[in-house]
Amino acid sequence: MKFTIQINEGPYTHQASDTAYNFATAALAAGHEIYRVFFYHDGVNNATRLSTPPQDDRNVINRWSDLAAKHNLDLVVCVAAAQRRGIADADEAKRNGKNADNIAPGFRISGLGQLIEGGIQSDRLVVFGD
């Protein structure tokens, strides 16, 4: 089955990103396809490479980056939600006159159309968050 996953909550405050990660890992292990992972609302905070959790805790951001590298996942961060919350890649930083970017490897910033398209192209859209 082909899945698109939507994550609506930030890391550590909320379990949504952890559960979505476990779901994605299990789905891939079972031979399913992840068409896209879309980060929305505070979920865009899963894409900052500046996160530095304690060493004895899981690293939510790196975990997504590693999974994306291993399975060639499409991790998409909503541009409008990202702009509000200060998540930027080099292009976005330049466009908005910021002196730094913070997006983690494997993530890309794009529009909400990517979420709708995921819903159209996938067998299931699974939403994690409140």
Place this chain on the structure above:
Amino acid sequence: MSDEEMMEGGVQKKFCYVNRTAPYGTVYALESLEVVLIGAAFEQDVSVIFMDDGVFQLTKGQDTAGIGMKNFSPTYRALEMYDVEKLYVSKESLEARGLSEDDLLVDVEVKTAAEIRDLMEEQDVILTF
């Protein structure tokens, strides 16, 4: 695949947006509206449900001056221009909050919980905010 190719592709699914939160306490209502507006360009079969505190999103006379936030409620009136015309509101949620259809700023269809359940069952994609 680009957005344009998607529209030309002619794939049509039943998309349902479920709004359950009050408009200003959290960002969900505003960012849900943004998805609905962007999604309208994809020419899918769209329904929008307002239930629980989500019914407050549609109330008339919203005044946000005191909380320093943008009153985005006029945008709901623009949904019609985007061909988003199937707006449903939970009867039980309205009643529990002392509201009626007359308190709402757009034309809606009031549905019981059982009717909303049936509506959800028909959908291909449900996005809850």
